[in-house]
Amino acid sequence: MRLGSRFHRLFGATLVSAVGTGMHAAALPLLTLQSTRSPMALSLVVAAAEIPWVLVSLHAGVVVDRLDRRRVMVWADLGRFAVMVALVVLLLTARVNLVWLVLAAFLLGVGQVFFDLAAQSAVPDFVSRDPRHLATANGRIAAADSSGEDFVGPPLGSALFGVWNFLPFAGNALSFAASGLLILSIRTDATTNKTPTAARKSVRNDIVEGIRWLFGNRTLRALATVSCLGNVVASAQFAMLALLAKEVLELPDVGFGLLLTATATGALVGGLAAAAASRRFGSGTVLLAAKAGVGAAVLVLGLVADSWVAAAMMAVTGALMTAEKVVVSTLRQQIVPSELMGRVLSSSRLVVMAGGPVGAALGGVLAGVFTVQVPYVAGGVFLILVTLIFRPRLNNRALASASLRP
Numbered sequence: 469m470r471l472g473s474r475f476h477r478l479f480g481a482t483l484v485s486a487v488g489t490g491m492h493a494a495a496l497p498l499l500t501l502q503s504t505r506s507p508m509a510l511s512l513v514v515a516a517a518e519i520p521w522v523l524v525s526l527h528a529g530v531v532v533d534r535l536d537r538r539r540v541m542v543w544a545d546l547g548r549f550a551v552m553v554a555l556v557v558l559l560l561t562a563r564v565n566l567v568w569l570v571l572a573a574f575l576l577g578v579g580q581v582f583f584d585l586a587a588q589s590a591v592p593d594f595v596s597r598d599p600r601h602l603a604t605a606n607g608r609i610a611a612a613d614s615s616g617e618d619f620v621g622p623p624l625g626s627a628l629f630g631v632w633n634f635l636p637f638a639g640n641a642l643s644f645a646a647s648g649l650l651i652l653s654i655r656t657d658a659t660t661n662k663t664p665t666a667a668r669k670s671v672r673n674d675i676v677e678g679i680r681w682l683f684g685n686r687t688l689r690a691l692a693t694v695s696c697l698g699n700v701v702a703s704a705q706f707a708m709l710a711l712l713a714k715e716v717l718e719l720p721d722v723g724f725g726l727l728l729t730a731t732a733t734g735a736l737v738g739g740l741a742a743a744a745a746s747r748r749f750g751s752g753t754v755l756l757a758a759k760a761g762v763g764a765a766v767l768v769l770g771l772v773a774d775s776w777v778a779a780a781m782m783a784v785t786g787a788l789m790t791a792e793k794v795v796v797s798t799l800r801q802q803i804v805p806s807e808l809m810g811r812v813l814s815s816s817r818l819v820v821m822a823g824g825p826v827g828a829a830l831g832g833v834l835a836g837v838f839t840v841q842v843p844y845v846a847g848g849v850f851l852i853l854v855t856l857i858f859r860p861r862l863n864n865r866a867l868a869s870a871s872l873r874p
Contacts, residue, residue, distance in 0.1 A: 471605055474594040474654050479605075481650040482587055483612040485545065488643030490621015492552070492576060493517075495629045495636035499559075500569050502633065509566050516570045520577035521821050525814040528582050530674045532810030537590040538654055544583035545648035551575045552641035559634040585817075589809040592801045594654070599751075602798045603743035610739030610790050610797075618732030678811025681804065682819075688803060688812065690861045691796050692819045697854050698759060699823035701847035702789065704831030705766055711840045717775045730779040734786030741787075742794035750864035751795050758792040760855040767848025770841040799867065 500513045532540055555572050558564040591609065595601045628635035669677070683689050713719040713727060745754050765781040765788070772778070804812045831843040860866065 471595050471601060471608075475591075475605055477650045477654050478587065478590065478594050479608055479612055481541070481545075481647040482609055483616050484643050484650065485583060485647040486613045486616025487621045487624070488548070488616075488640045488647070489576075489580060490617040490619075491625030491628070491636045491640045491643070493617065494622040494625035495633075495640075496569065496573055498626065498629050499564070499633060500566070503564060503569065504566055509569075512566070513569050513573045516573040517577040520574060520581045521817065524578055525581050525585070525818050526675045526678070526811075527671065528585050529678055529811040529814030530671050531582065532586045532589050532814075533674070533678075533807060537586040537593065537810075538651055540586040541583050541590075541651045542648045544579045544586065545644045545651065548576055548579040548583075549641050549644040549648065551579070552637050552644065555637050556634050556641065559637065585810055585814055588797065588813055589806075591797075592806065592809070597802060599798060599802055600743070600747060602801050603746050603751075603794060606794045606797045606801075607739045607742045610742070610794050611736050614732055614735040614739060614786075614790065618728070618735065674811060675815075678808060679815045681808055682812050682815045685803060686861065687867065688800065688816070690858055691799060692816045694755075694759065694854060694858050694862065695792075695796060695816070695820045696823040698762065698789070698792070698851065699820050700827035700830070701762070701766060701851050702785075703824045703827030704834075704843045704847050705769070705785070705827075707828040708831045708835050708840055708843050711835065712769070712778075712844070715840055716773050717778055719775055723775065727779055727782050730782040731786035734783035734788075735790040737783075738787030738790035739794060742791040745791065746795060746798070750867075751799060752862050752864035752867045755792055755795045755862055756855050756859055758788040758795070759858075760852055761788045762792075763848045763851030763855065765848070766844050766851065770844025770846075770848060 496513055496517070497510055500510050503509075551572050555564070555568070558568055587609070591605050592602065595605045624639075625636040628639060681688075682692060709727060713723060717723070719727070742754065749757075762785050765784040769778055769781050800813065800816065801809070827847075831847075834843040834846060
């Protein structure tokens with residue numbers, strides 16, 4: 469399906485930016501351990517990269533709706549380019565310390581929040597609101613994210629770090645510069661119209677409007693709730709995965725890495741196949757089957773102690789989670805007006821991410837009180853029950869009758 473040169477530039481920028489994100493996701497923890505060897509320092513750097521989604525996502529949604537989304541992405545890339553250049557200078561002058569690493573991780577996270585929200589909100593502007601085009605575009609974007617952040621970026625960042633510790637950050641700076649140039653080359657007539665200054669409300673009112681829109685639409689509310697509950701299980705699954713690999717599957721360190729590679733492989737396949745599956749079976753069927761399928765795969769992970777079966781189940785979860793993400797993104801882009809897209813998307817992301825720490829904590833408690841398999845068994849059963857509960861609201865007929873914009 470031809471999606472036009474504007475989308476292809478967005479796709480290229482997303483892929484290049486994702487490679488850069490994967491590079492520093494691997495290199496920053498390595499640099500932290502090289503500098504301090506402290507587990508607490510490592511946790512601070514990792515947390516600093518994630519906390520922007522909680523602190524700035526709602527305000528970022530307002531910015532994305534008020535300004536030219538193309539320029540928001542360019543400024544996000546420019547900011548991350550500046551952070552990487554500064555980090556390279558600190559490394560070459562031997563002045564890097566934990567404070568600078570935490571600050572760099574936080575600023576990179578902020579840039580990713582603005583870029584991701586603007587890119588996702590701009591897809592209907594660059595393509596159309598035709599569900600077939602949206603599903604194909606979202607599938608390719610998801611595949612680009614998976615390829616860059618999981619396949620190419622981390623091993624490339626680790627390899628370059630081993631040669632010379634500043635190299636992955638220098639390469640990362642170039643990736644953000646290339647991404648910004650690609651976005652800048654997109655014609656401005658394809659971007660969202662800016663809200664007139666006279667019509668703007670306060671930032672607080674804009675945020676509240678986005679939250680009300682999310683929870684006022686029963687389909688969007690159900691999608692956000694299901695995604696949040698799924699994230700509870702996914703966070704518990706990945707938080708305990710290293711322990712499962714060591715204690716139950718008896719895998720070496722490289723085996724744990726292969727489990728993550730299997731997940732990334734599945735995610736790539738799921739992103740590319742989601743559009744065709746939605747056209748063939750319907751969005752509701754794909755969404756519900758993916759949710760139940762993830763539940764079944766997680767349940768098997770808790771019941772079977774075979775490494776090959778575990779790798780297959782990780783691939784299945786990666787494929788189905790990504791297919792579900794594509795379907796949810798497509799439905800949201802059909803339902804939400806363009807002028808509200810950034811705020812509704814940021815509100816939805818915040819709801820979904822709230823399930824992350826809950827799932828990680830529950831997984832740790834269940835594994836500590838019982839065994840490491842228990843979080844997987846409980847999570848798998850829970851997701852299957854969630855699918856049954858939300859089936860009346862998210863099946864093909866219910867979604868077809870929803871107020872979807874053409």
